[in-house]
Amino acid sequence: MQEKETQLQQMLTQLRTRVLMMGAAVGIALDEAFAALEENNAIRAAEVVDGDAAINALENEIDELALSLLVRNQPVARDLRFVVGALRMVFDLERIGDEAASIAELTVTLETPLPGEVMEAVGLLMRSAASLYKESMETFRTADHSAALRLCRDDDEITRQEMAALRRVMEFFCGNRDGQSKHFGYEGMNGILICRALNRICRRCANIAEHAYFVEEGIDIKHKPPEG
Amino acid sequence: MTAPDTASGTKLRAMNIDFFYGRNQALQDINLDFPENMVTALIGPSGCGKSTFLRCLNRMNDLIPGALAKGDIILDGQNINTPQTDVVSLRRKVGMVFQKPNPFPKTVFENVAYGLRVNGETKASVIGDKVEASLRRAAIFDEIKDRLHTSALGLSGGQQQRLCIARALAVEPEVLLMDEPASALDPIATQKIEESVRELKSQLTIIIVTHNMQQAARISDRTAFFYMGRLIEEGVTDIMFTRPSLRQTEEYITGRFG
Ligand SMILES: Nc1ncnc2c1ncn2[C@@H]1O[C@H](COP(=O)(O)OP(=O)(O)O)[C@@H](O)[C@H]1O
Numbered sequence: 473m474q475e476k477e478t479q480l481q482q483m484l485t486q487l488r489t490r491v492l493m494m495g496a497a498v499g500i501a502l503d504e505a506f507a508a509l510e511e512n513n514a515i516r517a518a519e520v521v522d523g524d525a526a527i528n529a530l531e532n533e534i535d536e537l538a539l540s541l542l543v544r545n546q547p548v549a550r551d552l553r554f555v556v557g558a559l560r561m562v563f564d565l566e567r568i569g570d571e572a573a574s575i576a577e578l579t580v581t582l583e584t585p586l587p588g589e590v591m592e593a594v595g596l597l598m599r600s601a602a603s604l605y606k607e608s609m610e611t612f613r614t615a616d617h618s619a620a621l622r623l624c625r626d627d628d629e630i631t632r633q634e635m636a637a638l639r640r641v642m643e644f645f646c647g648n649r650d651g652q653s654k655h656f657g658y659e660g661m662n663g664i665l666i667c668r669a670l671n672r673i674c675r676r677c678a679n680i681a682e683h684a685y686f687v688e689e690g691i692d693i694k695h696k697p698p699e700g
Numbered sequence: 701m702t703a704p705d706t707a708s709g710t711k712l713r714a715m716n717i718d719f720f721y722g723r724n725q726a727l728q729d730i731n732l733d734f735p736e737n738m739v740t741a742l743i744g745p746s747g748c749g750k751s752t753f754l755r756c757l758n759r760m761n762d763l764i765p766g767a768l769a770k771g772d773i774i775l776d777g778q779n780i781n782t783p784q785t786d787v788v789s790l791r792r793k794v795g796m797v798f799q800k801p802n803p804f805p806k807t808v809f810e811n812v813a814y815g816l817r818v819n820g821e822t823k824a825s826v827i828g829d830k831v832e833a834s835l836r837r838a839a840i841f842d843e844i845k846d847r848l849h850t851s852a853l854g855l856s857g858g859q860q861q862r863l864c865i866a867r868a869l870a871v872e873p874e875v876l877l878m879d880e881p882a883s884a885l886d887p888i889a890t891q892k893i894e895e896s897v898r899e900l901k902s903q904l905t906i907i908i909v910t911h912n913m914q915q916a917a918r919i920s921d922r923t924a925f926f927y928m929g930r931l932i933e934e935g936v937t938d939i940m941f942t943r944p945s946l947r948q949t950e951e952y953i954t955g956r957f958g
């Protein structure tokens with residue numbers, strides 16, 4: 473083992489720090505977007521929308537750092553997988569940031585808070601998204617490939633929760649099939665858009681777990697059926 | 701992954717090779733197959749035995765006093781590590797290029813023609829054709845065709861090395877051993893050598909020692925990692941450089957030791 477860190481090791485550490493930092497920034501954006509929605513707090517939501525630019529800037533910075541690392545050090549083995557994994561990570565992180573911002577935008581445009589029954593079902597999906605996000609970032613941080621594998625295989629529950637939340641939105645805003653149709657305004661549409669955004673966040677969390685698995689094991693599990 | 705594991709047959713196989721310089725054991729129980737028409741890179745820190753192993757493959761170590769090689773080296777199914785082996789014809793079949801270009805102090809033409817003459821070729825027209833063909837295979841003919849009858853020592857280092865490759869190719873070897881052939885060359889000359897390796901492998905089996913990881917990754921189909929006289933890990937190059945199985949390999953190729 474060498475005493476002094478090589479340039480490669482320094483750049484890898486820097487890359488890892490920046491990715492974790494971007495992960496933390498996206499995590500805060502999600503928490504804030506969710507809290508703003510639950511409180512129907514337009515000011516809090518507007519801050520999330522504003523904060524998205526900082527996340528985008530981090531993405532650019534990490535892209536440049538990764539390119540420079542590749543050019544200068546031509547990493548191999550785990551180092552190479554880490555750089556490739558980091559590039560894939562920031563792509564998904566940036567998109568999750570966008571989803572947080574779009575939920576916040578929808579919150580700003582809500583004239584009245586989502587009704588309690590709707591919020592209850594949306595809240596369930598929201599908490600799943602929040603914990604999936606934390607767990608997937610944790611698999612990357614701790615290099616826990618078995619947790620990563622479990623996370624990216626496990627999406628039935630998310631589909632079920634999204635369907636339940638959408639059903640609530642439809643029931644509340646459109647009424648029962650035989651009853652009088654209620655007024656389906658922006659609230660109903662926003663409800664649907666929020667559910668979809670939450671679903672996409674969950675999918676991207678699964679991607680993050682896939683990237684963590686790739687860094688550890690060197691194997692792409694994307695689009696591959698689970699081994700039986 | 702680009703390289704099939706062993707689509708073609710095994711051209712050369714080293715079995716249970718132990719090697720001693722006097723009492724010092726330089727190689728311990730090396731087992732390694734070289735598939736035909738593939739480039740195999742030997743990597744590992746200095747002193748780990750790469751050159752010693754390479755020289756075992758054409759019995760070049762026989763010339764070293766007190767040296768002893770145990771084990772079998774199977775070329776096309778025949779053990780060549782026996783006293784009965786005709787080492788002259790072996791070295792014609794298994795050619796070698798060294799780290800430092802070592803042209804003879806003769807003309808470019810004579811450098812390449814030399815091996816042909818040693819092997820009994822006398823017809824000037826045959827020699828002329830073979831010299832040109834060899835220089836072309838080493839991707840140097842066009843550059844020096846006007847200087848065939850000037851001294852080889854007047855060529856640049858990169859040209860001298862490609863001339864040495866042409867010299868090795870002239871006798872039509874089936875296996876080419878290369879010991880850090882580009883380590884003394886600039887990037888452009890290195891690239892030319894790498895290009896000719898890539899072209900030559902359709903006709904030969906190539907085994908190349910290199911201390912340059914990127915070079916091994918660029919030009920080889922398979923990579924074998926040596927450490928302290930032992931073969932630690934070997935396999936398809938793309939896999940060796942993306943997910944090697946052993947920690948020692950990983951640490952060496954990522955520059956964490958060695
Ligand atoms: N001619 C020689 N006589 C005695 N020892 C040698 C000779 N050549 C190499 N060695 C020793 O054998 C070991 C392997 O050397 P070598 O095959 O040259 O390694 P590499 O090519 O991997 O740098 C080293 O310890 C070296 O000192």
Ligand SMILES: [Mg+2]
Binds near residue numbers: 750751752879909
């Ligand atoms: Mg050597």
